Amino acid sequence: MTVSNKSNNRRQWLQLRKPVSSRQSLISAIFIWVLFFAVWEGVARAGLVNSLLVPSPHAIVTTLVDMLINRDFVYDILISIWRVVLSFGIACSVAIPLGIMMGAFPAVEAVANPFVSAWRYLPAPSFIPILLMWFGTGETPKLALLVIGVIFFLITLIMDHTKQVRKELIETGLTLGGDRWTIVRTIILPSVMPNILTAMRQMLAVTWTYLVIAEIVASTTGIGAMMMRARRFLHTDEIMAGIIVIGALGLTFDILFRKLHRWLFPYLHGRES
Amino acid sequence: MSKPSPKVENPVVTHKLSIDAVSKRFPLPGGKEIEAIRDVSFGVEENEICVILGPSGCGKSTILRMVAGLVDPSSGTLLLDGHEISGPDKERGMVFQAYTSFDWLSVRGNVEYGMRINGVPTAKRHEQAQKFIDLVQLGKFAEVYPSQLSGGMKQRVAIARTLANDPSLLLMDEPFGALDAETRWHMQELLVSIAESANTTIVMVTHDIEEAIYLADKIVFLSSHPGRVHEIIVPEFKKGRRYTDKEEVIAMKGYSALERQIMKLMREQGASDDY
Ligand SMILES: Nc1ncnc2c1ncn2[C@@H]1O[C@H](COP(=O)(O)OP(=O)(O)O)[C@@H](O)[C@H]1O
Ligand SMILES: [Mg+2]
Numbered sequence: 001m002t003v004s005n006k007s008n009n010r011r012q013w014l015q016l017r018k019p020v021s022s023r024q025s026l027i028s029a030i031f032i033w034v035l036f037f038a039v040w041e042g043v044a045r046a047g048l049v050n051s052l053l054v055p056s057p058h059a060i061v062t063t064l065v066d067m068l069i070n071r072d073f074v075y076d077i078l079i080s081i082w083r084v085v086l087s088f089g090i091a092c093s094v095a096i097p098l099g100i101m102m103g104a105f106p107a108v109e110a111v112a113n114p115f116v117s118a119w120r121y122l123p124a125p126s127f128i129p130i131l132l133m134w135f136g137t138g139e140t141p142k143l144a145l146l147v148i149g150v151i152f153f154l155i156t157l158i159m160d161h162t163k164q165v166r167k168e169l170i171e172t173g174l175t176l177g178g179d180r181w182t183i184v185r186t187i188i189l190p191s192v193m194p195n196i197l198t199a200m201r202q203m204l205a206v207t208w209t210y211l212v213i214a215e216i217v218a219s220t221t222g223i224g225a226m227m228m229r230a231r232r233f234l235h236t237d238e239i240m241a242g243i244i245v246i247g248a249l250g251l252t253f254d255i256l257f258r259k260l261h262r263w264l265f266p267y268l269h270g271r272e273s
Numbered sequence: 274m275s276k277p278s279p280k281v282e283n284p285v286v287t288h289k290l291s292i293d294a295v296s297k298r299f300p301l302p303g304g305k306e307i308e309a310i311r312d313v314s315f316g317v318e319e320n321e322i323c324v325i326l327g328p329s330g331c332g333k334s335t336i337l338r339m340v341a342g343l344v345d346p347s348s349g350t351l352l353l354d355g356h357e358i359s360g361p362d363k364e365r366g367m368v369f370q371a372y373t374s375f376d377w378l379s380v381r382g383n384v385e386y387g388m389r390i391n392g393v394p395t396a397k398r399h400e401q402a403q404k405f406i407d408l409v410q411l412g413k414f415a416e417v418y419p420s421q422l423s424g425g426m427k428q429r430v431a432i433a434r435t436l437a438n439d440p441s442l443l444l445m446d447e448p449f450g451a452l453d454a455e456t457r458w459h460m461q462e463l464l465v466s467i468a469e470s471a472n473t474t475i476v477m478v479t480h481d482i483e484e485a486i487y488l489a490d491k492i493v494f495l496s497s498h499p500g501r502v503h504e505i506i507v508p509e510f511k512k513g514r515r516y517t518d519k520e521e522v523i524a525m526k527g528y529s530a531l532e533r534q535i536m537k538l539m540r541e542q543g544a545s546d547d548y
Contacts, residue, residue: 172373172431175341176387176438177363186390190377267376267418 055237064241073226077245080211080222083139087146088200088207095154096196102155103162103192104184116155124149125213132218142214149210150203157203161195162188194265201257208250287355288316289474290340290442295349296499297335309335310500313349315493317442322468322475322515324489326482326535328543332500333478337446340476341367353442363391366435370447372427374419380406381415383430387438405433408467425456429463436471445477449484458519461487466517482535487522490515494535497542506535 020028037057043049044056055063067073102109102116127148131141165188173183215224223242230238262269295313298306310332317323325333338344339351342361351358353365366387375383384402393401406415409429419427428448435443449457461484468475479485485492486508496503510527522528 166371166373168369168371168373169375171341171343171361172367172369173390174343174361175363175365175367175440175444176435177391182390186386187375190375265377267420 052234053236055240060237060240060244063235063237064244067238067241073241073245076221076223076226077249080215080224080246081249083142083146083214083222084204084207084211087143088150088204090143091147091151091154091203091207092200095151095158099155099158099196100162100184100188100192102159103165104188109159112155113159116152119148119152120156124210125217128214128217137218141218142211145214146207146210150207153206154199154203157199158192158196161199162192164195165191194261194268197257197261197264201254201261204253204257205250208246208253212246288352289319289321289354290317290476291350291352292316292336292340293350293352295336295339295346295351297332297339297344298347308499310495313495313500313502315502315505317474317476317491320468320472320474321490322477322488323491323493324485325476325478325493325495326480326485326489327495327500327503328497328539329480331495331497331542333480333495334446335500336495337367337444337476337478340442341365341444343367363387363438364441365444366438366440366442367444367446368428368431368435368448370450372419372424372431372451374422374427374430376419379416379418380411380422380430383419384433384437386434391438401437401439402433405437408436408470409433409463423456424452425460428452428460432464432467436467436473441474443473443475445475447479448477450479450481457481457484462517462519464488465515469515469517482532482539483523486528486531486535487516487519492535494538495542503538503542506531 040054041057044051044054044059051059064073098112102112124145128141128145131144135141135144169187169191170183173187178186211222212224215222216228219225223246227239227242230236230242291314293314296311297309299309301307313332313336315323325336327333335344339346340353340358342358342365345359358365375386378386381402384406385398388398388401403415406412409432411426411429411433414422414426419430422430432443432445432448449460452460464475465488467473477488489506489508490513492506492508493502494504494506495501508527508531510525510531511522516522
C-alpha cells in the first residue's frame with residue numbers, strides 16, 4: 001500500500017511512454033544545447049584544447065558578428081542562398097510535373113522510371129570534374145551539381161506519393177463524369193500536394209549539402225568558399241561560424257516550409273480555420 | 274465519357290438497367306484466370322432499390338463496378354435505358370465503402386464538385402448543392418472540412434455529392450459497412466427517405482441481411498465461386514411500400530421468416546467455400 005501510494009504521489013521524471021508537455025520538451029531542448037556549449041566554453045577557457053584548432057563558442061560568435069558587420073560575409077551568404085533557391089526551383093519545376101505524370105500514368109512511368117532510377121545510384125559529386133570541363137568556372141557547374149544531386153530523388157518521391165492517391169478517390173471522380181485530365185488536375189494534384197511539399201522540404205536539406213560541396217571544390221564565392229579561404233589562414237573560428245550559418249539557414253528554410261504547409265493545407269492541421 | 278451508343282433492340286421486356294448473361298474472368302499472375310461471376314442476368318426498374326446480396330467474395334462488387342463502367346465484362350451486355358454501358362459516366366454515380374471525401378474541399382465544395390467539373394452554372398450549382406446538403410442533414414456542417422466529420426457524416430457527404438450530380442442510377446458498394454451499428458441504422462433510414470424524395474434508382478451491394486430486407490424492393494441473391502444469380506427475392510411482406518422506420522419493418526409479420534430463409538441461403542453458400 002505505502003509503496004504504491006508513494007509512487008503515485010511523486011511525479012516521476014521517467015514515465016514509460018508518457019508524452020511530455022510542449023513546455024517540458026522546449027526546456028529539454030534548450031537544456032541539451034546550453035549544456036553542449038557550456039562544456040565547450042569551459043574546456044576552451046580551461047586551456048584543455050589548442051585554441052587555434054578549437055576556439056571557444058564565445059570567440060566564434062564574436063568573429064561571426066564581425067564578419068557580418070565589417071566584412072563581406074553577407075554577400076557570401078546571399079550568393080549561397082541564391083544558388084540553392086535557383087537550383088532547387090529548376091529541379092522542382094521539372095520533378096513536380098514529371099513525378100505526377102509518372103505516378104498517374106503507368107505508361108509514362110514505364111518510359112521514365114528506368115532512366116530516373118538509374119541516375120539515383122550515380123553520386124552527384126562524381127560529376128564535378130566533367131561539369132567543370134564542360135561549363136568552366138561560372139555559376140553553371142555549381143547549379144548543375146545541385147540540380148543533379150536532388151532532382152532524381154525528388155522525381156521518385158513525388159511519383160511514389162502520386163501512386164499512393166487512393167484508387168477510390170480516382171474512381172469517384174470517374175463516376176462523377178471527370179475525364180483523365182480533370183481527375184489529374186482536380187483530384188490527384190490536390191491530394192498529393194501536401195506530400196510534395198514535404199518531399200520538397202526534405203530534399204531542400206540535401207541541396208544545402210551539395211551546395212557546400214560545390215562551393216568548397218569549385219568556387220571563390222559563397223559560404224563554402226569562405227570556409228576554404230579561412231582554412232588557408234588557420235581561421236578555425238571563421239570555419240565554425242560558416243558551419244553555424246549553414247545550420248541556421250537550413251533550419252530557417254525548414255521552418256518556412258512547415259509554415260507554408262500549415263498555411264496552404266489548413267485542413268490537415270486540426271481545427272483552426 | 275461514353276457517348277450514347279446505338280439502342281440495342283430488346284424484344285421482350287425493357288428494364289431501366291438490364292444485365293444480360295454477364296460473365297467476368299480476371300487474369301491471374303501466371304497466365305491463369307479466376308472466374309468471378311458467370312452468366313449473371315437481372316433487371317432493375319425505374320425508382321427501384323435493388324440490393325445485391327451474397328457471401329463475401331461472390332462477385333457483388335464486380336457486378337456493381339461493371340455497371341459503373343469501372344470494369345469491362347468478359348462477355349454479356351449491360352444496358353442502361355437501352356444504351357450499352359461502356360466506361361464510367363456521370364449518369365452512374367458510385368458511393369464506396371471506403372471514405373472518399375475530398376479532404377481539401379469543404380462539405381459544400383465536395384457536394385458541388387461533380388457539378389463544377391461538368392460545367393453546371395454557378396447559381397444552379399449553389400442551389401442544387403444546398404438542396405442535397407439539407408437532404409442529408411448536413412446544413413450545419415456545410416463549410417466544414419471532411420477531416421472534422423464522423424464516418425457517417427462522410428458517407429452522407431458522398432451520397433449528397435453523387436446525387437447532386439443528378440445521376441440516372443445511384444450505385445453503392447457496402448456504403449455503411451464501416452459504420453457502427455447505431456449510425457448504420459440511422460443511415461439506412463435516411464437512405465429510404467432520400468430515395469423517396471429524390472426519386473432515384475439505386476443498386477446497392479451488401480452482405481448484411483437485415484439491411485437488405487429493410488432497404489430492398491428487390492434482392493438479387495448471389496451464390497459464390499463463381500458468382501451466379503441464385504434467387505431473386507422480393508420482400509412481399511412489405512407490400513411494395515417503403516418505411517422510414519426500420520423498427521416497424523423488423524416488427525412486421527413475415528420479416529423473421531424471410532430473414533431466416535436468407536440466413537439459410539447464406540450459410541449454404543458460405544459453407545460451399547470450404548471445398
Ligand atoms: N481486379 C481483380 N483481379 C483479380 N481478381 C479479382 C479482382 N477483383 C475481384 N476479383 C476476384 O473476384 C471475386 C469476387 O470479388 P468481389 O466482386 O470483390 O466480391 P464481393 O464484393 O462479393 O466480396 C473474388 O474472388 C476476387 O478475388
Ligand atoms: Mg465487395
